[in-house]
Amino acid sequence: MRGVSATSLAQVLETVGGSTADGSQGVTVGTEVFAVVAALDANPVLRRVLSDPATESDAKAGLVRTLFGDKIGAEALDVVTAAARGRWSAARDLADALEQAGVQAVLSAAERDSSLDKVADTLFAFSRVVIEDTELRQTLNDRSASAEGRQALVTRLLGGQVDEASLALARQAVATREHGYEASLVAFAQDAIAREGRLQARVTSAYDLDADEKQRLAGALARKYGREVHVDVTVDPAVIGGLSVEIAGERIDSTIQTRLADARRALVG
Template identity: 30%
Template sequence: MADTKASDGPGVSGVAGRYASALFELARDENAIDSVGSNLDGFSRLLDESEDLRRLVRSPVFSAEEQLKAVDAVLAKAGIGGLAANLIRLAAANRRLFVLPDMIRGYRALVAQYKGIVSAEVRLAETPSAKTLDEIKAAIREMAGSDVDLDVRIDPALIGGLVVKIGSRMVDASLKTKLNAIRIAMKEAR
């Protein structure tokens, strides 16, 4: 594993980047990178599932004390502790909860860089089977030459096929793109 400085992380900047970098460095020093990531993922899932929690995190109407009290209750109920809980509490105390999703993304990016994991976005027309997903992951892993973290998104507008994006590289093998190319070729042939 590389001894990468968190400040060199991809796409990590500003307030969110400073919090994510500090958390990553603490987690690395305490050999808690995975447990912190797991706790942050748990809180992120709670944010995705609860409109009330999203409102608490985004709204400037709540005081720091109100946010801290509410966050403490959520963390206790969800069983989230350690460094991740400390980061969330600190963000609430400093009235920075609104950047928490960016902090979590920044932390994930730093972990991926540290572990040599490549992130890839895969868009498909329909939900793939586990076997198909494994084949896609294996193909991307072979192309990238390292482990891959897939972000799978379903986009029915593709009609069929897939679009893979790794960093600034993109491979569009969707049926929609192929049909558009045929349509353009037919217009030019007239």
């Protein structure tokens, strides 16, 4: 977002920080904010009214309290009210800002539990499951089907298997407007990494690295790049051996597959 929308987004996120300072209610606040986003998506007229710069901010705040005051908690209501008081370059910026606010609220709970890495790993892993299952991918990306039905499917697949922050974000990825489902999962995982100030290292390996191997690789990359690193591993037997690492716009490729390809090119001349 740019201009006035960026300023308003910063104010909304500041409100989230105050409403979820200890993280204890983060998932609840985030889930309630997501419910408001769904209501705005379903009602373009309401979205335009709440983002209309010609309408007094107090009037918009009053409308929010009237419509949602008895449906969501006080912390989530504060966040939505802050958004309604903001100025937005486009009506959709309001809903987008609230979604970002909801994501950060949920991640505050993961931060409190020291599980941001776990949330990122869970979302990255589920994105790969979705990509590899054509039928599941089509189902979760089918916008002709109800968001509620697709969210219920996510709950059936992940409920009881993952932490509540990961589940809340995996459910919300169904309803995002900018990306497809699996891309939204990746974006939320990257938000979790960024919240800790880490870099993401996308690693391709012939086998899944164990915890010690990931830790050693993360340490080596942290020393090289001067920041803590989250290692996300994709297994591809075709690389045969070695690793390919994409981080901070760079690619470090030491796979046997690439070495063989380089050798073949050298022989050809």
